[in-house]
Amino acid sequence: MMLTRLANPTRFMRLADRLLPWLAAATVLAFAAGLVWGLGFAPPDYQQGDTVRIMFVHVPAAWLAMFGYSFMAVASFVALVWKHPLADVAAKAAAPLGAGFCLIALITGSLWGEPMWGTWWVWDARLTSMLVLFFLYVGYIALWSAIDEPERAARAAAILALVGAVNVPIVKFSVDWWSTLHQPASVIRMDGPTIDASILWPLAINALAFQLYFVTVLLWRMKAELIGRRIRALTLGIAAREA
């Protein structure tokens, strides 16, 4: 099985090295195409005019914030149950990425809310649950750096990631369960997207760009984490020999 084969960090790093140049190139291309199309050529919305262009950053960032947390939760579950040696590395590497996307979604959302809704921020269910998601990311990162020993830190952080995972469906369905100022979903909904194709296509390409960025930087960060752990093990070994 693929996952068991990749349990060997050296094999994983060799695969990552082979994939990374291609992924990085694809990320740059997708960003160039998506942002130029979205910010320069997509038509303005009939109600919101050019303000709608914020969507090309806001929506993919919000999706990736939720994807990042789901990824972290699944990786944490795998780490706790099967002790796959890369699982907690992957979860740890995903956290700052997801937190960054979450922050981008919150800031661009605020910048979008002011001209359209007439307010920077309201405490409705969608905005509040998204802020909670950001705090969960920050808490997860803080927990990792609060515990020195990687094995114990991984365990504690994995439990936090799993507990916080209940917030992901709350973020997604908050707009359906309660009355909110934020409008309901436009793309991922039962009866198909409510966005015209001329706006939906550049949005899809930007979403692809964000996703590629996530995968690329995730692999890079996982590599860095594995090398860091190797250095830690070597230093501890030298210290033990000298003592």
Add this chain to the structure above:
Amino acid sequence: MTPRKRRRLMIGIAGLACLGAAAGLVLSSLGDQLVFFLSPTEIVEKAPPPTQRIRIGGLVEQGSVVRSDDGTTVAFNITDLATSVHVTYRGILPALFREGQGVVAEGHRQPDGTVKAAEVLAKHDETYMPKEVVESLKASGRWQEGDPLPSAPHPGTEAAVTR
């Protein structure tokens, strides 16, 4: 799968199930507390006292917007198509405010049943279309601006309309 792994898997699944159940119970008992606004029907039913700050959400009723001569005060009805509530507001309206638009007004319900708003926010729907598509949809009579649920064109189908 080794017995230890199976045990950890069982504990993991049981833990997640408990967590999900707990979250579900909390959310369902919070229920009403988590809504951002009440509909006009709910406002009329609950008749909150004038001391309580409330938010009312719905559509600005067609033909109901009246601006004062000095332009600072505006009166309109918020409707959920079943009940309408009269709202007065003094201040700057968001750019998206117009008849048929979704809005949320925050303020106090007066003894006469109207709402005196301290803040009016615009609520836009989840439909995004370029102007030309909207115009051709209107021309073909498939959609009216201010419809509560615009029959959104699905990607691929609107090309036929634009032509």
